[in-house]
Amino acid sequence: MVNAEENQIDYSLANPDTLTKYKLAGEISGKVLEQVKALCVDGAVILEVCKAGDEALEAEIAKVYKGKKVLKGVAFPTSLAVNNIAAHVSPYPSDADAAAALAAGDVVKISLGAHIDGFAGIVADSVVVGGGEVAGAVADAFHAAWLASEAAIRLVQPAGTNWAVTDAVDKVAAAFGVKPVEDMLSHQQKRNAIDEEKRIILNPSEGKKKSADCTFEEGEVYGIDILISTGEGKVKPTEARTTIYKKTATTYDLKLKASRAIMVEINHKFGAFPFTLRNLEDEKKALMGIQECKQRGLLAPYDVLAEKKGQTIVQFYTTIAVTKNGIVKISGPAVPELAKFKTEKKLEDKDLLNLIAKSLKPSSKNKKKKAAKAEAPAA
Structure with a gap:
């Protein structure tokens, strides 16, 4: 039961404490993500890596807000999805494939997250086991996923729409000859909620093309989840235990x-x-x-979802806040070394290239225009 005192607390981004908690959760997630990435080596058992990730999350979370009545914890358990598997692989010790291990050349999607007082900083990144150069369709998918993510983040602006994001991701993927994973969703987030009604849909199937329209507003938080496939982008539940x-x-x-x-x-x-x-x-x-x-x-x-065998899915997930000072990345993957991903394709759409090159913060000129517009009625 919520007490009267909690009802009076402002949990919106207008309260600086809210963004501070979001950022702290994001910092923890980012730190643990790097630790998990370092564990993704040839021969590493997926179950053991997931367990290590969760333990690291718990350890880092325990270091903050000590002795204070602030709820905190794991916002998303460590998950490792390999190659054609899209998401949600966090094995159980008694599973038949509990001993499954990573191999050199595998593309691993790592998802995890922490929350502080219900404010979550979830993140996902994709790595290639063993590193080295990558060519062909997998390289195309890495370029497309990263550029689509950067475009999507910049389109989540006040008065922007979810369908503008869907369209941009489609165009970036098409430039590299790959596909966004069908019907994957990015949701608005709030305190204690990571899947609010406002959402962005990737590559909508026929039945989802009439999904609800939404317009972004200042003060909102979103988890931008971009998944790009070298195949048709169609995923189905697997026989793996949920x-x-x-x-x-x-x-x-x-x-x-x-x-x-x-x-x-x-x-x-x-x-x-x-x-x-x-x-x-x-x-x-x-x-x-x-x-x-x-x-x-x-x-x-x-559910554990997968593309056809032989295909590869690349994922980047960034949690962002839409603030009066522009887009703030609460948590997100490190910029990949795209030079290692050898592609013969490129994005040539000038509008999208200009968008991706834009700073996440509005220019000082735009700020002055906004201020002048706000003062005009009073004048």
């Missing part, structure tokens, strides 16, 4: 004692944020109780 879930707003009087115990633990440990079954206390109870919770709609699954 291990990442998020609590929904649905309520139901659960019958099984194990199910009720699991929901109590989820509420206490993870709140509204996604979690992995691996981080629940008791494996046997988790596997027993999770089924009823899922069947009754209390938990939303993050």
Whole structure:
């Protein structure tokens, strides 16, 4: 139950403390991301890397706001999706593929995130195991994904629209002969919520082309999730066990004692944020109780999705804030060494190239114009 004092707190970006917490969460996510990237070497077991990532998140989160009544924790568990797998791979110790390991040349998409007081800084990056130069369609996908991400971030401006972002990502991908992953969503975020109603859709399928329009506004936060495939961009759930879930707003009087115990633990440990079954206390109870919770709609699954075998997906995820001083990157991947990705293709659309070259902060001229316009009625 929310107390009266909490109701009076301003959790919008108008309160500087909000952006401070977002940035701190982003810093933690960025630091752990670099640690996880360093672990992605030939022969590394995916399960062990995910466990190490979650442990590092918990350790870094514990260092901040010590002794203060501020909720904090993992906003997204460490996930490693390899090659044609799109997302949500965070293995369970008893899974059949729990011993699966990385190999030189694999393209690994790493997702993770921390939150401070419910303000999440989620990030995703793509790395090639072993490094070195990459050519062909995979190199094309890296260039397209990075440039599409940079264009998308700059289009999330006050009065901008979600469909302008969708269109820009399509154009960048087409220039490199690759495809955005169909129906992938980027959501507005708020305190304790990473999937609000305002959203951007990539490469919408026929049934999703009538998705709701939305206009961006100052003071909003978005997770910009760009996934580009060397194939057709169509992904489907795999046979891999779903291990990442998020609590929904649905309520139901659960019958099984194990199910009720699991929901109590989820509420206490993870709140509204996604979690992995691996981080629940008791494996046997988790596997027993999770089924009823899922069947009754209390938990939303993050299924493991994949393109056709032989294809590769590249991902970049950046959390941004739309402020009066321009776009602020709360968390995001490091700029990739694109020179290592040898492509014969290039983006030639001048409008998009100019957009990508723009600073995230408005120029001083634009600021003066805005100020003059605001003062005009008073004058």
